[in-house]
Amino acid sequence: MREPAAGQGGPASQRYFEDVEPGQDLAEVAFPLTVYRLVMAAGSTRDFNSIHHNSEYARATGAPDMYANTSFLLGMWERAVRDWIGCAGTIRAIRGFRMRQFNLVGDTTYVRGRVVSAGLQDGAGVVVLEVRSENSAGVTVGPGQVEVTLPLRAAGDGRVTFG
Amino acid sequence: MTAQPPPAPDTDWRRAWDPMVAAVGQDFSDGTVRYGADAVTASDIRRYQEPLEFDCPLHHDPHAARAAGYPRVTLPYTAALSWSIPAMWSPGEPPLFDDPARDAQPARTPINNSDPGLGPRTTGFFATGIDMDFVRPVLAGERVGRRGMRLLACTPKETSVGRGAFLTWESDLVDEHGEAVARMRVGTYAYDPHPGASGA
Numbered sequence: 001m002r003e004p005a006a007g008q009g010g011p012a013s014q015r016y017f018e019d020v021e022p023g024q025d026l027a028e029v030a031f032p033l034t035v036y037r038l039v040m041a042a043g044s045t046r047d048f049n050s051i052h053h054n055s056e057y058a059r060a061t062g063a064p065d066m067y068a069n070t071s072f073l074l075g076m077w078e079r080a081v082r083d084w085i086g087c088a089g090t091i092r093a094i095r096g097f098r099m100r101q102f103n104l105v106g107d108t109t110y111v112r113g114r115v116v117s118a119g120l121q122d123g124a125g126v127v128v129l130e131v132r133s134e135n136s137a138g139v140t141v142g143p144g145q146v147e148v149t150l151p152l153r154a155a156g157d158g159r160v161t162f163g
Numbered sequence: 164m165t166a167q168p169p170p171a172p173d174t175d176w177r178r179a180w181d182p183m184v185a186a187v188g189q190d191f192s193d194g195t196v197r198y199g200a201d202a203v204t205a206s207d208i209r210r211y212q213e214p215l216e217f218d219c220p221l222h223h224d225p226h227a228a229r230a231a232g233y234p235r236v237t238l239p240y241t242a243a244l245s246w247s248i249p250a251m252w253s254p255g256e257p258p259l260f261d262d263p264a265r266d267a268q269p270a271r272t273p274i275n276n277s278d279p280g281l282g283p284r285t286t287g288f289f290a291t292g293i294d295m296d297f298v299r300p301v302l303a304g305e306r307v308g309r310r311g312m313r314l315l316a317c318t319p320k321e322t323s324v325g326r327g328a329f330l331t332w333e334s335d336l337v338d339e340h341g342e343a344v345a346r347m348r349v350g351t352y353a354y355d356p357h358p359g360a361s362g363a
Contacts, residue, residue, distance in 0.1 A: 031215075037214050040210075040213060040214040041214040041215075043210065044210040044211045044213065044214055044245075045211070045242075045245045046200075046245050046248045047245070047248075047274060048251070048269075048272070048274070049272075049274055049288070049289070050266065050268065051289060054266060056265070056266055057266045060266075060356065061286070061287045061289075061324065061325075061356050062287065062323070062324030062325055062356040062357060063324065069290075070289075070290040070293060071241065071242070071244055071245050072214065072215070074241040074244070074293065074295075075211065075215045075217065075239060075241050075242065076215060077241070078217075078239050078240055078241045079215045079216070079217045079219075082217070082219045082239075083219075087219065087220060087221050087227055087230075087231045088231055090297075090300075091240050091297055092296070092297055093294075093295065093296045093297060094241070094293070094294065094295045095294045096292075096294070097292050097293050097294065097295075098291065098292040098350070099289075099290065099291050099292055
C-alpha cells in the first residue's frame with residue numbers, strides 16, 4: 001500500500017491523522033549520489049570532513065570511496081517524512097538513526113518508510129514511522145523511528161501552535 | 164626448531180581508551196553555550212534544501228509558514244545541528260591552510276574530533292548514528308548553539324576500517340536565550356585506520 005506524497009504545499013494535499021493506518025508506506029525518495037551532489041551537501045551542512053568529498057582521502061581512512069555525511073542523510077529522512085506529513089505536520093523525534101553501511105558516491109540512496117502506529121496523545125495525532133535508507137548494498141541507515149504529528153481533520157485547518 | 168610463545172595480545176590500543184571509559188557520565192563541556200557561526204538566513208535554508216531537492220514551503224514561503232502557525236520561515240528540523248557548528252575561521256585568527264599538499268587538512272576544524280578529550284588522538288573519525296528529540300523548529304533569524312557534551316558511552320572496538328572506540332555524546336541545541344530547541348545523542352567512531360588502508 002503506497003501513498004502519494006502529501007507535502008507539496010497546498011492544504012488540499014495535507015495529510016490528516018484520520019487518514020492514517022499502520023502499514024501504510026511512505027513514498028520512496030531516491031537520492032543519486034554524485035560527486036557534485038556530495039560537494040553541495042558538504043557545503044550546505046558545513047560538514048567539510050574530507051571523507052565526504054575526497055575519494056583519495058576517504059580511501060586512506062579505510063572507506064571504499066567518499067560517502068554521504070550524517071547531516072545530509074538526516075536531511076534525506078526529513079525530506080521523505082515532510083513529503084508525507086505536509087506543512088501542518090510536525091516532527092517530534094528521530095530515533096535509531098544508525099549508520100550500517102557507507103552511502104557511497106556513484107550509488108543511489110533510497111529513503112523508504114511505513115507507518116508503525118498512530119494514536120491520540122493529549123489531543124495530538126501522533127504517528128510513528130519506521131524509516132530506513134537503502135542502496136545497492138542493502139540497508140545503510142536504520143531502520144529507525146520518526147515520531148510525527150498530523151493535524152486532526154475534526155480540529156479545523158491544520159494550523160499548528162508555535163512557541 | 165624451537166617453539167616460540169604466542170605473541171602477546173596487542174591490547175595497547177585498547178588500554179589507551181581506558182580514561183575515556185572511566186569518564187562515561189562526565190560532561191566534557193565548560194558549561195557555556197558554543198554558538199554556531201551565524202544566524203539562520205533564508206539563503207542558508209535554500210542551500211540546505213538544494214542538494215536534498217527539499218520542496219516544503221515552510222522553509223521558503225513566509226505566507227505558507229504563517230499559515231502553518233510560524234512567524235517566519237523555518238529551518239528544517241535536522242539542519243539545526245549544522246547551524247550549531249562554529250566558524251572554521253574568523254578575522255584575526257591564524258591561517259587554516261598553510262600546506263599545499265593535495266589532501267592536507269586545515270589547521271583547525273570544529274568537526275573531525277579535533278579535541279579527543281581524554282582519549283587518544285586518532286586520524287579516522289565518522290558519525291555512527293544520532294537520536295534527536297525536537298522541541299520546536301528553528302526560525303530564520305535565530306542562532307543555534309550547543310550546550311553540554313556529556314559522554315554517555317565509550318566502547319573500544321576493532322572494526323574493518325581500524326582500531327578505535329565507539330563514543331556516544333549528549334548535547335542540547337539551544338536558541339539565543341538558552342532555551343532548548345532539540346536534544347541530541349550523537350554516536351561517533353574515532354579510530355586509526357589499519358596500516359595500508361586503501362578502502363579496496
